[in-house]
Amino acid sequence: MGNIERVRAEVFAGVCGYTTVIEVERENSRRVSLKIKSECENIQNMAEELTHVDPFREIGSLNDTPTVLRLAQGCNLHTACPVPIGIIKAVEVAAGLALPADSYIKLSKISNLED
Numbered sequence: 001m002g003n004i005e006r007v008r009a010e011v012f013a014g015v016c017g018y019t020t021v022i023e024v025e026r027e028n029s030r031r032v033s034l035k036i037k038s039e040c041e042n043i044q045n046m047a048e049e050l051t052h053v054d055p056f057r058e059i060g061s062l063n064d065t066p067t068v069l070r071l072a073q074g075c076n077l078h079t080a081c082p083v084p085i086g087i088i089k090a091v092e093v094a095a096g097l098a099l100p101a102d103s104y105i106k107l108s109k110i111s112n113l114e115d
Contacts, residue, residue, distance in 0.1 A: 007094040011086035014107075016040065020083045024094035030054050032094050034087065043083055046075040050087070055095035058088050 009022040020038035027033055032055055036047035050071055058066045068091075072084040082105060092098040 004093055004096060004100065007090045007100065009086050009090040011083050013040070013082055016078075018043070020086070022083075022087050022090045024087075024090045026055075026094045026096070027052075029095070030056065032091055034091070036087070038083070040083075042075045042077050046071045046077065049075075053091060055091050055097060058091050059097060 005026045007022075007024045009024075011020045011022065013020065018038060018040040020036060020040065020043050023035040025033050031052055033052050034047075034050055036043065036050065038044055038047065050068065053067050057064070058068060066088065068084050068087050072081065077084065085103075089098070089103060093100045
């Protein structure tokens with residue numbers, strides 16, 4: 001899909017106020033390296049274990065939980081934390097399996113008042 005070999009992603013997690021910077025570099029077609037920096041202690045713990053992954057395993061396995069999500073659960077990340085998905089998206093782009101494009105989740109309250 002592309003010749004991108006290095007990707008940087010910034011994830012602003014929301015109400016916790018933590019920012020995470022993810023750098024992913026393709027080593028070969030089946031291995032990428034990750035450097036993850038975060039203000040969140042749980043993300044820091046996950047980053048210690050998450051230094052390399054197989055991109056195809058992260059995005060293509062229907063029968064097995066991706067390493068990123070398994071480690072996120074083991075490190076007690078909040079279920080709705082967007083950082084693991086940001087990591088997987090960066091892995092996908094660095095591996096040439098997706099084009100680089102920003103992703104967003106925008107939340108807002110809906111007034112109880114009728115129009």
